[in-house]
Amino acid sequence: MSQVDRILIIGANGFIGHHLSKRLVTDSNFRVTAIDLKSDRLRDILGHDNFEFKQGDILDNDGWISREVEQSDVVIPLVAIASPLMYIKQPLKVFELDFEANLPIVRECVSQNKHLIFPSTSEVYGMSSDLEFDPLTTNLVTGPIQMQRWIYSTCKQLMDRIIYAYGESENLNYTLFRPFNWFGPGLDSIDTPREGGSRVVTNFIGSILRGEEIKLVNGGSQRRAFTYIDDGIDALVQIIEKRHKSANRQIFNIGNPVNDYSISHLAHLILELSLEHPLLKDRASRVNIISEDQSIFYGAGYQDVMSRNPKILNTSDLLNWQPKVGLRDGLKLTLDHYAQGEGL
Numbered sequence: 001m002s003q004v005d006r007i008l009i010i011g012a013n014g015f016i017g018h019h020l021s022k023r024l025v026t027d028s029n030f031r032v033t034a035i036d037l038k039s040d041r042l043r044d045i046l047g048h049d050n051f052e053f054k055q056g057d058i059l060d061n062d063g064w065i066s067r068e069v070e071q072s073d074v075v076i077p078l079v080a081i082a083s084p085l086m087y088i089k090q091p092l093k094v095f096e097l098d099f100e101a102n103l104p105i106v107r108e109c110v111s112q113n114k115h116l117i118f119p120s121t122s123e124v125y126g127m128s129s130d131l132e133f134d135p136l137t138t139n140l141v142t143g144p145i146q147m148q149r150w151i152y153s154t155c156k157q158l159m160d161r162i163i164y165a166y167g168e169s170e171n172l173n174y175t176l177f178r179p180f181n182w183f184g185p186g187l188d189s190i191d192t193p194r195e196g197g198s199r200v201v202t203n204f205i206g207s208i209l210r211g212e213e214i215k216l217v218n219g220g221s222q223r224r225a226f227t228y229i230d231d232g233i234d235a236l237v238q239i240i241e242k243r244h245k246s247a248n249r250q251i252f253n254i255g256n257p258v259n260d261y262s263i264s265h266l267a268h269l270i271l272e273l274s275l276e277h278p279l280l281k282d283r284a285s286r287v288n289i290i291s292e293d294q295s296i297f298y299g300a301g302y303q304d305v306m307s308r309n310p311k312i313l314n315t316s317d318l319l320n321w322q323p324k325v326g327l328r329d330g331l332k333l334t335l336d337h338y339a340q341g342e343g344l
């Protein structure tokens with residue numbers, strides 16, 4: 001097997017991208033070329049021997065994507081809009097960025113015979129009633145067209161199907177991974193001006209930092225399996241290392257079934273931990289948890305997923321991987337980060 005020397009990460013300054021870049025640069029032999037509009041979250045590794053940052057916009061592809069793919073062994077395109085409010089408010093932007101702008105990168109991997117590691121999503125399973133979502137057997141269940149929440153899910157699903165088809169008909173080597181509610185330092189900016197503009201963990205922490213109410217959509221009985229970012233990154237490193245063997249042409253759920261909790265439980269735990277935190281306790285003492293109807297919180301076009309739990313049997317077996325970080329420990333690390341004003 002040839003030694004990987006160059007991993008191309010497009011969208012390297014994002015949540016997954018900056019954690020993955022740092023891990024690869026500090027803890028592996030891989031060389032990383034990182035592309036993004038900005039590099040502020042990569043500042044710790046700028047200048048590292050195994051790391052190169054280049055400014056690039058996938059919406060402005062004048063041929064740079066082809067040139068960068070040519071010089072790479074593995075391509076990981078991470079640019080995407082991933083906040084539910086945006087699916088409803090800006091559905092065409094989601095299509096243009098998550099699907100349309102990523103398709104040329106997929107096609108470059110096909111024509112240049114490069115291994116593609118592409119982020120699918122837990123959202124593809126939609127409102128399936130399966131107790132565990134299985135990449136091989138679970139039906140993908142979305143709502144009617146006017147429920148614009150599903151544009152992200154269906155863009156990702158179509159890309160999954162295209163990548164699979166390229167694997168079958170044109171021998172593309174690929175790995176699809178589906179993060180299940182990854183959280184951790186740097187998930188989103190807590191300064192996102194409108195509530196709901198970021199994902200739930202950062203939304204709740206943002207409410208505490210601003211001393212505002214935490215809002216549970218429809219009472220918060222809906223459940224998610226929260227996955228700490230370090231566990232997710234461990235799995236991605238295994239995928240890169242095993243891409244010629246057990247990780248090739250696979251679809252992996254990357255989630256932590258043990259951390260399956262309701263959103264209401266999440267809110268109470270974040271508030272409890274904030275009340276114990278020296279930098280947060282004053283602001284947390286002013287925060288109440290309230291319920292808000294989805295029609296007010298998100299507006300029309302929103303449908304929720306009531307339960308989302310990953311089956312991770314193939315991920316564990318083929319990657320020799322298990323998630324380790326419990327929700328409480330992961331939230332403590334995340335709160336420390338935001339309390340110190342990092343990643344705003």
Ligand code: UGA
Pocket residue numbers: 082083084121122123152179180181182196198199200201203204215216217218220222224263304305
């Ligand atoms: C997320 C996003 O679509 C993506 O980040 C991603 O692809 C995927 O799921 C994932 O991370 O696995 P969702 O889990 O619905 O979707 O997004 P969140 O914004 O994190 O919301 C989780 C739940 O909390 C939803 O039921 C939502 O209604 C609720 N919520 C959210 C609140 O009760 N209050 C809030 O302030 C925000």
